[in-house]
Amino acid sequence: MQEIKKYPLDYTVLAVGLIFSLGQFFRYLNVPGSQKTVITLTAVFYFFWGVLHHALRKDLSIKVIVEYLAFSLLAIIASRVILNLL
Amino acid sequence: MNKKIKHFLLELFTPRYSNNYRAKILTPGASALFVGLLLFTQSAISFITLAKPGVLGYSSDITPEKIVTLTNIERSNLGLSQLQVNSLLNQAAARKAADMFAFDYWAHVSPSGRTPWSFFKEVGYSYTVAGENLAKDFSNPDSIVQAWMKSPTHKDNIVDERFSDIGVAVVDGTLNGVQTTLVVQLFATPVNATSSLEEINSQTGRPAVEAYAQQNEEVQALPTPSPSYQAKSNEVTTVISPLAITKGISVIIFAILIFALILDLYIIRKRKVNRISGKNLAHAGFLAVILLLIILSQQGVIN
Numbered sequence: 295m296q297e298i299k300k301y302p303l304d305y306t307v308l309a310v311g312l313i314f315s316l317g318q319f320f321r322y323l324n325v326p327g328s329q330k331t332v333i334t335l336t337a338v339f340y341f342f343w344g345v346l347h348h349a350l351r352k353d354l355s356i357k358v359i360v361e362y363l364a365f366s367l368l369a370i371i372a373s374r375v376i377l378n379l380l
Numbered sequence: 381m382n383k384k385i386k387h388f389l390l391e392l393f394t395p396r397y398s399n400n401y402r403a404k405i406l407t408p409g410a411s412a413l414f415v416g417l418l419l420f421t422q423s424a425i426s427f428i429t430l431a432k433p434g435v436l437g438y439s440s441d442i443t444p445e446k447i448v449t450l451t452n453i454e455r456s457n458l459g460l461s462q463l464q465v466n467s468l469l470n471q472a473a474a475r476k477a478a479d480m481f482a483f484d485y486w487a488h489v490s491p492s493g494r495t496p497w498s499f500f501k502e503v504g505y506s507y508t509v510a511g512e513n514l515a516k517d518f519s520n521p522d523s524i525v526q527a528w529m530k531s532p533t534h535k536d537n538i539v540d541e542r543f544s545d546i547g548v549a550v551v552d553g554t555l556n557g558v559q560t561t562l563v564v565q566l567f568a569t570p571v572n573a574t575s576s577l578e579e580i581n582s583q584t585g586r587p588a589v590e591a592y593a594q595q596n597e598e599v600q601a602l603p604t605p606s607p608s609y610q611a612k613s614n615e616v617t618t619v620i621s622p623l624a625i626t627k628g629i630s631v632i633i634f635a636i637l638i639f640a641l642i643l644d645l646y647i648i649r650k651r652k653v654n655r656i657s658g659k660n661l662a663h664a665g666f667l668a669v670i671l672l673l674i675i676l677s678q679q680g681v682i683n
Contacts, residue, residue, distance in 0.1 A: 305662070308665065308666075309665075312669045316673070319676070320676075323527075323676075323678060329673070329678075333670065333673055336669065340662075340666045343662075347662070353656060361406075361407075363408070364407075364411035365666065367415065368633075369667070371418060371419070372630045372633070372634070373673070373677075375421065375422045
């Protein structure tokens with residue numbers, strides 16, 4: 295919570311982005327390929343959010359970039375493994 | 381032994397001096413291992429579908445009657461007339477489903493070029509206009525009709541005021557190595573309907589669509605449907621859903637990661653450790669949303 299109070303704008307942008315993704319997911323449910331697309335775009339948004347957030351706070355490093363990339367890729371690959379079976 | 385296990389778990393889940401104050405499970409290396417696990421699961425499922433077809437699949441409680449009822453409800457909601465079930469169209473739909481299983485394809489036109497309209501001709505149904513919707517891997521009829529209604533081209537068939545008749549087949553079988561429930565929905569208006577094609581076109585202002593009165597189309601020999609292609613047998617076969625397997629593994633992975641992130645954050649705050657890393661709260665929020673999307677992802681494909 296301290297983190298959110300410290301950077302309210304950053305976390306507001308993140309929350310809006312994630313809620314928007316949820317909305318788009320439900321909107322295009324059962325449209326072929328849409329579920330994978332929404333999750334992929336959410337992951338890409340999150341990666342760039344993380345990089346920008348740390349860059350603005352001047353604590354961006356290769357280690358941090360790789361960490362956000364790892365979590366984003368995990369989400370993308372999980373969605374493709376699950377939804378490729380549909 | 382207990383000490384070793386305890387040390388291993390502490391290294392995995394808690395930030396300490398020995399792991400550079402970052403729980404091992406939260407490192408990119410661990411994420412790579414999880415990715416490997418998911419890919420291995422997918423490979424295993426592919427192998428099982430090849431080695432033991434029919435073990436994996438999707439079960440359902442879909443019936444032709446429910447599909448027709450739900451379709452007519454959608455038409456009623458738009459003030460359109462009810463579609464009448466036509467036994468010839470039912471037969472044509474069943475033949476189309478049998479053809480798809482026999483030749484193992486998922487498309488409106490078969491690999492040999494056979495159109496959906498050839499099945500109309502086989503059963504002796506002469507039409508002025510016709511349409512086809514397909515669905516597979518769904519578990520309930522509501523999801524199918526909702527999926528069709530969300531797709532513009534499929535919705536066009538359902539709400540087309542030119543159609544008067546409907547035929548539906550719901551058939552269990554194995555497609556591409558996976559046991560599934562195939563739904564074929566056919567729409568049409570017979571040639572001897574009250575309105576001629578010209579009258580229909582003048583009323584709707586739409587061009588003569590699907591004038592597939594291909595009188596010269598050769599009718600190919602229909603494969604004799606084997607028992608496995610019979611519509612909704614009374615036997616209850618237990619199949620394991622591939623979706624359930626991958627979903628289950630993904631849910632476990634994401635739940636563990638979210639737990640580890642929150643625990644890591646709590647310990648770091650408590651010990652007032654300064655370190656350079658990603659934001660645990662942001663990671664946890666992102667993974668929680670992805671977890672929710674994974675749980676809510678639905679099976680079922682339309683065509």
